[in-house]
Amino acid sequence: MEVSQASYVVIADLLAKHTGQNLSESRRWRIGTSLAGIFRERGITNVDQLACLLDADKGSQLERDVVEALLNNETYFFRDKPTFDQLTEKVFPRLAELRRNEKRLQIWCAGCSTGQEVHSIAIQFAEQGSFWDDWAIDILGTDVSHKVISAARSGRYSQFEVQRGLSVSQMLDHFDETISGWQIRTGTRKNVRFQQHNILDEAPAHRRFDLVLCRNVLLYFDARTREKAFERLHSAVSPDGFVMLGAGETVVGQTDLFTPVRGLASVYEPLPRSSGLKAVRAG
Numbered sequence: 001m002e003v004s005q006a007s008y009v010v011i012a013d014l015l016a017k018h019t020g021q022n023l024s025e026s027r028r029w030r031i032g033t034s035l036a037g038i039f040r041e042r043g044i045t046n047v048d049q050l051a052c053l054l055d056a057d058k059g060s061q062l063e064r065d066v067v068e069a070l071l072n073n074e075t076y077f078f079r080d081k082p083t084f085d086q087l088t089e090k091v092f093p094r095l096a097e098l099r100r101n102e103k104r105l106q107i108w109c110a111g112c113s114t115g116q117e118v119h120s121i122a123i124q125f126a127e128q129g130s131f132w133d134d135w136a137i138d139i140l141g142t143d144v145s146h147k148v149i150s151a152a153r154s155g156r157y158s159q160f161e162v163q164r165g166l167s168v169s170q171m172l173d174h175f176d177e178t179i180s181g182w183q184i185r186t187g188t189r190k191n192v193r194f195q196q197h198n199i200l201d202e203a204p205a206h207r208r209f210d211l212v213l214c215r216n217v218l219l220y221f222d223a224r225t226r227e228k229a230f231e232r233l234h235s236a237v238s239p240d241g242f243v244m245l246g247a248g249e250t251v252v253g254q255t256d257l258f259t260p261v262r263g264l265a266s267v268y269e270p271l272p273r274s275s276g277l278k279a280v281r282a283g
Contacts, residue, residue: 003031007051011066014054018067019144020200020229021220034069038062068147072220075113077165078120079215080247086264087211088124091242095210096131098240104136108209108236110199111217112141115152116165118192119184121213123174126188142197142204152194155184199229203236212237215266216246230255234270243268 011031012023023030031047042062044050054063078084095105109118118141125132143149162171162182175182197204199217212233218226234257237243243258245251245266251258258268 003028003047007047010051010054011047011070014063015067015070016225018064019071019198020225021071022222022225023070030070035066038065038069068145071145071148073113073145073148074216075116076161077116077123077170079117079165081165083215083244083247083266084120084124086267087121087244088128090264091211091244091267092124092128095242099210103134105138105211106205106207106209107137107139107211108204108213109139109141110197110212110214110233112143112148112152112194113145114148114157114161115141115155115192115194116157116161117141117213117215118152118194119155119189120165122184122189122192123170125191126174137191139192140204140209141192141194142199143194144196144198146196149194149196155189156181157184158182199232200225201232203232205236208238208241209236210238210241211244212241213244214246215244216249218245218249226254230257234258234273237270239270239272241270243270 008023008028008031015021015023035047035050038044039050044053050066054060054066057063099105107121109121112118118139121139125137141149141152143152156178157175158181162175171182174188175184177183195204199214203209214229214233218229221229230251233243242261245268247266249266250260251268252260257271257273259271261267261269
């Protein structure tokens with residue numbers, strides 16, 4: 001579908017205003033494919049007509065629907081599994097040592113989409129048995145999209161979704177098959193909660209998080225917006241906590257607020273604002 005420059009600017013500016021995401025020229029093709037459903041439902045024939053409707057009715061439901069449709073909600077259970085393995089093998093044990101007196105962990109998954117990442121972490125804790133029984137664990141999943149947060153809260157997934165990343169034993173141990181899909185069990189998700197939140201806003205909790213996952217989110221931001229996101233992450237994570245980014249993301253050359261943790265892929269520790277760079281912590 002042809003997209004004029006004027007219409008592209010209207011839609012790109014709309015996405016940036018609501019989410020901070022940059023609809024770059026390389027992603028321009030997504031406009032037609034992502035918005036095809038809206039065109040059908042509303043009888044809109046082309047992108048220029050949509051741009052005119054958006055310009056004439058700011059703050060409308062159409063505007064919100066367009067933003068939701070343009071978001072990339074790709075996710076699946078245990079995405080980049082070697083990265084998840086690091087959590088149980090190195091990150092969780094380190095946090096258990098650091099928090100052994102208070103026995104409390106607070107984890108934030110920013111940009112959690114429909115919840116598979118959050119529920120993957122919940123499954124990891126459940127699979128470690130009684131070790132965490134007397135701990136207070138809070139796993140918060142947030143996303144800018146109201147639609148995906150609603151889906152995440154339901155904890156219900158299709159056959160296709162549970163087969164992406166989960167073993168058969170994990171499906172049977174942590175989900176119940178129902179008429180409407182696979183429902184994650186209450187016992188597995190007892191420490192999980194979700195809320196709508198934009199990562200560019202203030203952190204969604206007063207207490208700092210011990211672990212923050214912000215995976216495959218920053219790559220959709222331009223340099224200035226990414227810098228603001230790093231500021232938000234830095235203010236949200238505990239000084240001795242960890243931040244995990246996506247496999248295609250890094251802090252190197254992007255910010256002086258974090259440094260890589262030696263021996264761990266995509267895992268970073270916060271730096272004091274006034275100290276500059278320091279030696280990386282061993283994983």
